[in-house]
Amino acid sequence: MRENNPLRIGLIGFGCVGQGFYNIVEQQxxxxxxxTRIAVKTPGKARPLPAECFTYHADELLADPDLDLLVEVIDDATEAFRLVSAALRxxxxxxxxxxxxxxxHLPELVQLQAEFGGTLLYEAAVCGSIPVVRTLDQYFSHEPLRAVSGIFNGSSNYVLTRMxxxxxxxxxxxxxxQALGFAETxxxxxxGAFDPRSKAVILAAHAYGVFLAVDEVLNLGIEGIAAADIAWAAAQGQKIKVVAGLYRLPGGGLTALVTPQLLGPESALYGVEREFNGVVIExxxxxxxxxxxxxxxxxPTGSAVLADVLALRRGLRYAYAKRPTAPDAQLTHGLELEAYVRHPDAGVLREVLTWLELPPEALHTDAHGSFATGAVPVQQLWAWRxxxxxxxxxxxxxxxxRPVAVPAGAALATAELV
Ligand SMILES: NC(=O)c1ccc[n+]([C@@H]2O[C@H](COP(=O)([O-])OP(=O)(O)OC[C@H]3O[C@@H](n4cnc5c(N)ncnc54)[C@H](OP(=O)(O)O)[C@@H]3O)[C@@H](O)[C@H]2O)c1
Structure with a gap:
């Protein structure tokens, strides 16, 4: 790189994050x-900078040897992968x-870095301004972690707080x-908890060295939530939060899931409200x-991008230090959780009880109608998701x-067979 010359950045995308990043750099x-170059998609769109600042062909930035690094902040994952993988090549x-x-695409992107010597950093992709990727990758690179869990989506958390x-x-x-800009159209x-699921998958690579297949991770959202659920939680002194979790199992495997969870004041996540995110590292x-x-x-997100740009200038690369000792993933089979289940239609709820292998005694009634509680196999939640x-x-x-408890008799029968 040229001594004392500014680091030349090619910025691909000039929306919420791109403009935030640009503004922070301008202020410092x-x-x-x-x-030095900015690529966007749509010609003729009103923008805060003159039209001559922009190109409409991101490939021109890839072809520009004068750019020291690229910042990719577009809203199209397929095109982003094409651009980022070409840059890494x-x-x-x-x-x-x-x-x-x-x-x-994480495994492929990591492989491209190893093969061609490029570097990809992505702090802004998980929990905006919270420096969790680098904390897990660098600071906790050799520390065994029992769990990494948190509220990774501000939009759903805002809705839950207001309810x-x-x-x-x-x-x-x-x-x-939506009216306040905290949720998409x-x-x-x-x-639906798809967004926090992506973030959990990214963190699994750094916290545990595991590349999870995103479509195999259970995610249950809050589209079916009602005031009755919030009231029931409040009556127990609890709140409902969408918690993404990576958990080491007693047998050493890793499980991952994102679901609404009932939390009491003893949880650090209990007080994470509105559009805020929170991460607990155990x-x-x-x-x-x-x-x-x-x-x-x-x-906030532009600030995380800036932190990555400065880290790239210093030559930082993610270590993925836990790859060689990565545990096996156990995502659904042989696991269970204590569930709270509600639907306003009693007929639907009874049907759901059979799907989730809940006995009729699991059914309860309160002022708002019927609901069920009890131990449910994660495999059944997955099958009926x-x-x-x-x-x-x-x-x-x-x-x-937790792992499904094996009844004492069943354990004996298995032992006798061996
Ligand atoms: N918004 C957040 O708070 C936030 C937080 C964390 C992560 N992210 C991630 O950051 C990325 C950007 O999000 P955003 O909210 O900034 O999106 P956005 O406001 O919708 O802006 C997207 C920008 O990308 C440009 N673009 C789209 N396709 C392009 C292409 N093929 N070539 C060049 N430019 C292209 C758009 O161009 P036009 O201006 O011409 O339409 C626009 O400037 C997404 O991956 C998002 O998931 C966002």
Whole structure:
């Protein structure tokens, strides 16, 4: 790199994150960074910079040898993968915020870095401003972790907070979140817990060295939640939060899932409200740590992109140090959790009980109608996940995921067979 010359950055995408990053760099000339080229998609769109600042062909940035590094912050995961993988094949340094792309292509992107010598950093992709990727990758590179869990989606957390504060229904809280810009017009990725699932998959690579297949991780969202569920939780002194979790199992394997969870005040996540995100790291030797911050927005996310750009200048690469000792993933088979299940239609709820192998005694009634509680095999939640989602059944877990308890007689029978 040219001595004392500013680091030349090619910025691909100039939306919420791109503009946030640009603005932060403009405010700090002492950083010696220069965003020399910007690529966007749509000609003629009103922008805060003159039209001559932009190109509409991101490939021109890939072909420009004067750029020292690229920042990819577009909203199209397929195109982002094409651009980022092409840049890595050139051995370039790249920062990205695209969690959907990373969750699907991480093994390939890591391989491209090893093969061609480029570097990819992506702090902004997980929990916006919270420095969790680097913390897990670098600081905890050799520390065994019992669990990494958290609230990884600010939009659904905002809806849950407002429902809890106002006693309002889901649709009302969602409409408010959308009006304030805290939720997308199409809320399905956030409310259905697909977005936090991508983030959990990314963190698994750094916390445990495991590359999980994103489509194999169970994600249950809050589309079916009602004021009755919030009220039931409150009556137990609890709140409902969408918790993404990576947990070491007693046998040593790793499990991962994202579901609504009932939490009491003893949980650090209990107080994470509105659009905020929070991460709890339970480390074998260091003990438990908690990080909280803004998970989205132009400046918080742009700040994480800036941290990556400065780290790329210093030559930082992720270590993925736990790859050689990665545990096996055990995602659904042989696991169970304590579930709370509700649907306003008693007939649907009875049907759901059979799917989830809950006995009739699991059914209860309160002022709002019927609901069920009891131990449910994770495999059954997985098998019926699409039906649960399309029928608007609300499922929350209470406590930890655990291996299914083998009845004493069954264990004996197995032992006798050996
Ligand atoms: N928003 C957040 O708070 C946040 C937080 C964490 C991570 N992220 C991630 O950051 C990325 C960007 O999000 P965003 O909210 O900034 O999106 P956005 O506001 O929708 O902006 C997307 C930008 O990408 C440009 N673009 C799309 N396709 C392109 C292409 N093929 N070539 C060049 N430019 C292209 C768009 O161009 P036009 O301007 O011409 O339409 C626009 O400038 C996404 O991966 C998102 O998941 C966002």
């Amino acid at each position: 000339p002492g950083l010696n960074l220069a965003i 050139q051995g370039r340094r790249v920062a990205t915020a695209n969690k959907a792309m990373l969750a699907r 809890s504060e106002e006693g309002s229904d889901y649709a009302v809280a969602l409409a408010e979140a 199409d809320p399905s990725l956030d409310m 480390a074998e030797f260091a003990g438990t740590q908690f990080l909280q911050g803004r998970g989205a927005g132009g400046h 699409q039906e649960l989602r399309s029928l608007g059944v609300f499922v929350a877990r209470q406590g930890e995921v």
